[in-house]
Amino acid sequence: MDRDTKIKRLRFRAWHRGTKEADLLIGGFFDQHHAGWTDAEIEQFEVLIEEQDVDIMAWAMGTQAVPDHYRGTLMQAMETLNYVPIAR
Template sequence: MSETHEHRLKRINIRAWRRGIKEMDLLIGGYADANLASMSEAELDAFEALMDENDQDLLAWATGQQDAPADLKPTLDKVVAFADPELWLKK
C-alpha cells in the first residue's frame, strides 16, 4: 500500500523537527511548518533528500563554512533564506 500525501507530510514534518542538532530542528522544522503544505511532489522529494544528510554537514553548508553539493543547494538556499540570515551567517 502506498503512502497518502497527508501521511507523507506528517512523516516529513516529524523528521524535520527531530534532527538531532537543535539548530537544525529550528531551521528545517520551521521551514517545514511554513512550507510543506504548499510544496509540489518534486519539492518534497528534494526536501527529503536534504533531510537525508547528516546535521553536521547541513549546518556547515547552511552557515557557509562549506559548499553544499550542487544537487542540494537550491533546496538548502530556500531553507536558509526562510531563516533570519543573521542567525546563520556571521560576517
C-alpha cells in the same frame, strides 16, 4: 503513501533531529515552507534530511558549499534563515 501521510512523517523527522539547533533550523524550515512544495520538492527534502545535521546546517549558514545535487529553490529558501523560530 499519500501526500498527507508523507508530510506528517517528514514533519516528525524534521523536528526530531537530535539537537535543538538542528530541530529549530530544519523543523522551522519545514514548517515555514512545506505547504507550497511540489511533489518533486517534497522528494528532494526527503533526500536532504537523510544528510548529517552538521552538513545541512553548514550549507544553510553558508559555511560549506552546497553540493550541486541540492542546489535549487529548496536550498535557496533554506539559506535565508528567516524561518528559524526565536523566542523573544
